[in-house]
Amino acid sequence: KAGVTQTPRYLIKTRGQQVTLSCSPISGHRSVSWYQQTPGQGLQFLFEYFSETQRNKGNFPGRFSGRQFSNSRSEMNVSTLELGDSALYLCASSLPLAGVDTQYFGPGTRLTVL
Amino acid sequence: AQSVSQHNHHVILSEAASLELGCNYSYGGTVNLFWYVQYPGQHLQLLLKYFSGDPLVKGIKGFEAEFIKSKFSFNLRKPSVQWSDTAEYFCAVNPSGGYQKVTFGTGTKLQVIP
Numbered sequence: 728k729a730g731v732t733q734t735p736r737y738l739i740k741t742r743g744q745q746v747t748l749s750c751s752p753i754s755g756h757r758s759v760s761w762y763q764q765t766p767g768q769g770l771q772f773l774f775e776y777f778s779e780t781q782r783n784k785g786n787f788p789g790r791f792s793g794r795q796f797s798n799s800r801s802e803m804n805v806s807t808l809e810l811g812d813s814a815l816y817l818c819a820s821s822l823p824l825a826g827v828d829t830q831y832f833g834p835g836t837r838l839t840v841l
Numbered sequence: 842a843q844s845v846s847q848h849n850h851h852v853i854l855s856e857a858a859s860l861e862l863g864c865n866y867s868y869g870g871t872v873n874l875f876w877y878v879q880y881p882g883q884h885l886q887l888l889l890k891y892f893s894g895d896p897l898v899k900g901i902k903g904f905e906a907e908f909i910k911s912k913f914s915f916n917l918r919k920p921s922v923q924w925s926d927t928a929e930y931f932c933a934v935n936p937s938g939g940y941q942k943v944t945f946g947t948g949t950k951l952q953v954i955p
Contacts, residue, residue: 730884760941769947770931775940783942817885821941829875830943832885 729754731820731833739839745806748836752799752820758782759801760830761793764815773816776801805838813840843868843934847946854922855954862917862949864906864932871937874915876906877945880928888930891915892937902926927953 732751740746752759761773772785776795793803799820805812815837819830848863866872876888889900896908906917915932932946 758941760943762945770945772943772945775942777940782940785942819885828941829887829890830941831887832877834884 731818731831733816733818733833733836735836736834737837737839739841740808741841742808742810744808745804746808746838747802747804748816748818748838750801750803750818750820750833752801752818753831756820756822756831757799758821758828759795759799760819760821761801761803762817762819763787764817764835765813770817773803808840810840813838843872843936843944845932845934845944845946847930847932847949849949850947851950851952853952853954856924857921860917860919860922860926860951862930862932862951864915864917864946866913866915866932866934866944868913868934868936873935873937874906874908875933875935875943876900876904876915876917877931877933878928879931879948885931888917922951922953924953924955927951 734749758777760775762770764770775783779795790806795801815835817835818833821828821830844867846865874891877885878888879885889898891898891908899905929948929950931948933943935943
């Protein structure tokens with residue numbers, strides 16, 4: 728099975744711009760979670776989608792949003808970029824039909840905001 | 842809300858030394874616990890997980906972890922480390938019975954010297 732794929736792998740943007748990141752989960756996985764990884768804060772949970780519905784959300788401002796399509800592919804969007812948004816954004820997929828299960832991570836998108 | 846503490850940020854060991862990485866969590870209810878590893882240049886991947894049952898969990902590559910409920914701890918151990926274990930290790934917790942909303946610790950960087 729192909730793993731979790733994320734595109735693009737690298738992005739450079741300037742403050743005030745917006746950006747859209749894409750994630751394709753492992754085939755058959757319906758849950759997609761997004762994380763922000765920075766050296767100082769580690770991995771922080773952004774949100775989780777299941778069957779096109781956001782089920783959980785972390786403590787990030789409304790500038791961070793996401794969606795999931797019927798094929799389980801997911802996108803996250805960050806509007807009005809700030810310098811502090813520079814980070815590695817990770818996507819993880821898992822079944823689970825219900826509850827909690829192992830997450831499989833993609834390689835991440837490295838976002839640099841200048 | 843749950844939180845996870847990893848006490849050691851950077852650990853340096855010689856090959857064949859024993860390893861124990863601390864992880865404590867804060868949450869009032871039942872949890873699922875995970876250890877993930879990120880080798881240099883690679884994706885995050887699961888080392889082991891605890892959902893229920895035997896509190897001593899064995900994972901890949903000779904790693905194990907023990908869940909001590911009274912101490913809210915889930916420490917990772919390996920009797921004899923190898924140079925190839927050089928990586929960053931993350932402890933994570935997710936409340937049981939709900940959906941994916943995983944909280945990660947800030948990670949411990951392990952450097953194994955040949």
